[in-house]
Amino acid sequence: MGKVWFVGAGPGDPDLLTVKGRRLIESAGAILYAGSLVDRAATRYAPAGCIVRDSSDMTLEEIAAWLIEQVARGIDVVRLQTGDPTLYGALAEMGRALDAAGVAWAVVPGVSSAMASAAAACETLTLPEVTQTVILTRVEGRTPMPPGEDLESLAAHRSTLCIYLSITLLHEVQRALRAAGWAEDAPIVVVQKASWPGEEKIVRGTLADIKRRCQEEKIGSQAMIIASPALGARHWKEVAHSKLYDPGFSHRFRSVQEGAL
Numbered sequence: 001m002g003k004v005w006f007v008g009a010g011p012g013d014p015d016l017l018t019v020k021g022r023r024l025i026e027s028a029g030a031i032l033y034a035g036s037l038v039d040r041a042a043t044r045y046a047p048a049g050c051i052v053r054d055s056s057d058m059t060l061e062e063i064a065a066w067l068i069e070q071v072a073r074g075i076d077v078v079r080l081q082t083g084d085p086t087l088y089g090a091l092a093e094m095g096r097a098l099d100a101a102g103v104a105w106a107v108v109p110g111v112s113s114a115m116a117s118a119a120a121a122c123e124t125l126t127l128p129e130v131t132q133t134v135i136l137t138r139v140e141g142r143t144p145m146p147p148g149e150d151l152e153s154l155a156a157h158r159s160t161l162c163i164y165l166s167i168t169l170l171h172e173v174q175r176a177l178r179a180a181g182w183a184e185d186a187p188i189v190v191v192q193k194a195s196w197p198g199e200e201k202i203v204r205g206t207l208a209d210i211k212r213r214c215q216e217e218k219i220g221s222q223a224m225i226i227a228s229p230a231l232g233a234r235h236w237k238e239v240a241h242s243k244l245y246d247p248g249f250s251h252r253f254r255s256v257q258e259g260a261l
């Protein structure tokens with residue numbers, strides 16, 4: 001009996017696959033990948049003779065059955081998912097089916113699209129004295145939000161919000177941020193196809209105009225919404241500096257510099 005590896009493929013650029021993920025793909029007997037977002041990594045690194053299948057036309061039950069059927073042949077199987085498998089990836093549902101069948105499985109993390117989007121826009125998600133918290137969330141679509149997790153309540157923290165799966169619900173994002181008291185000129189950045197060579201789009205706007213700007217750029221899918229009081233910090237006149245680099249702040253790898261205090 002082989003093992004099933006849930007591998008994070010990263011946000012799209014095959015170079016953003018982890019070394020471990022790539023090694024597992026290179027030695028896999030079968031790969032089931034999640035749609036067009038990750039096919040490049042799957043097809044680029046799969047060994048000769050490896051079965052490679054797209055799961056976009058399969059139900060969750062069919063996916064689990066396929067994985068079980070393949071490992072039963074004594075090969076290792078890679079389930080390749082966009083970004084990181086622990087975020088919006090049906091990991092628990094598939095893992096439970098594998099457990100029930102007595103199949104061993106493990107997870108290899110990936111670069112999530114929130115991180116890739118912040119990187120694409122050269123933005124920091126945390127900034128001293130501005131925000132030290134990042135909330136990864138979505139707005140309610142067909143999947144209901146559990147009590148207390150509506151965007152309005154989360155936005156009340158005024159921390160960084162990375163909003164997945166919600167680009168077609170930008171009006172709802174605007175409503176929730178307004179209701180939580182965010183200013184009309186609060187900056188918002190939307191990144192479509194972060195890390196995709198030649199296809200990445202970055203749209204910068206404010207709470208007031210981000211929807212119009214996204215419409216103008218025809219952004220209707222595969223996009224991350226980042227709302228954060230830290231956006232644009234590279235252009236501010238001044239920012240508080242991280243204590244980690246403060247000469248008066250000693251830590252495990254460095255002692256306080258002479259004369260700094």
Ligand code: SAH
Pocket residue numbers: 011012037081082083084085086087088089111112113114116117163164165166191192193194195196222223224225
């Ligand atoms: N597990 C994935 C998320 C899957 S949910 C991860 O960790 O990134 C799918 C949502 O992820 C999309 O609706 C979009 O909001 C976001 N997404 C995935 N790839 C993206 C990319 N390359 N650029 C921007 N957003 C992306």
